[in-house]
Amino acid sequence: MKLELVVIPVADADRSKAFYTRLGWRLDIDFNGDDYRVIQFTPGGSDASVMFGKNITAASPGTGQGLHVVVTDIEAARKDLRSRGIEVSEVFHDKNGIFHHSNGRGIAKGPNPDRKSYASYFSFTDPDGNGWTVQEITARLPGHRGDHSFTPQLTAAVWGSEP
Incomplete structure (x- = not known):
């Protein structure tokens, strides 16, 4: 599917x-x-x-929340949307480096300091308030798009430690 x-x-x-x-x-x-x-x-x-x-x-209009799109360069994507007149948040990251919290706790300003893949974000809303999150992914975890191999090195590079 x-x-x-x-x-x-x-x-x-x-x-x-x-x-x-x-x-x-x-x-x-x-x-x-x-x-x-x-x-x-x-x-x-x-x-x-x-x-x-x-x-x-x-x-109800505006109830679409947690919608994610991914980019390979969070800063370039933010600059592009701003140049198109889209109001966007500042770039942020989760202090634990795993995933941002919807309640705003554990969030720090700026991209992930280690620039780990999956760990830097910014957000915007459409005119009705549907919430979008832009997430930076520079290296995919194993198993994505037909990759059935398990590579601890890639996992370590993305998450910072082997499983």
């Missing part, structure tokens, strides 16, 4: 379309039906897309 699509709840399809266009994501679909609208965008380099519109989810 592969994740193909995430539906995000929005209040105003046109306003959201303008926002996701400004992000630089590819517009795949903008279809108007009698009582619904489907708009789909795909981030550059991604196999998965986001969809929003009118009458395609019962979820």
Whole structure:
């Protein structure tokens, strides 16, 4: 199985379309039906897309939280979004180096001091408050994208210790 699509709840399809266009994501679909609208965008380099519109989810606008996109250079990605007029947070990292906490505890300013993969982030929201996190990944853990090998050296490089 592969994740193909995430539906995000929005209040105003046109306003959201303008926002996701400004992000630089590819517009795949903008279809108007009698009582619904489907708009789909795909981030550059991604196999998965986001969809929003009118009458395609019962979820309340802005309740999409914890949505993650990944980049190989957190600072360049932040600079790019800011140049597009997107309000973004400062770069941050989890003090334990594993994963950021949604409650904001254990978070420190700046990228991970060791620049460990999976450990540096920034965030932004769309016009409805759907929450996005941008995560820096420079080396994938074993088992990703068909790699069935176990390599303790890669695991140590990513997480800082062997399992």
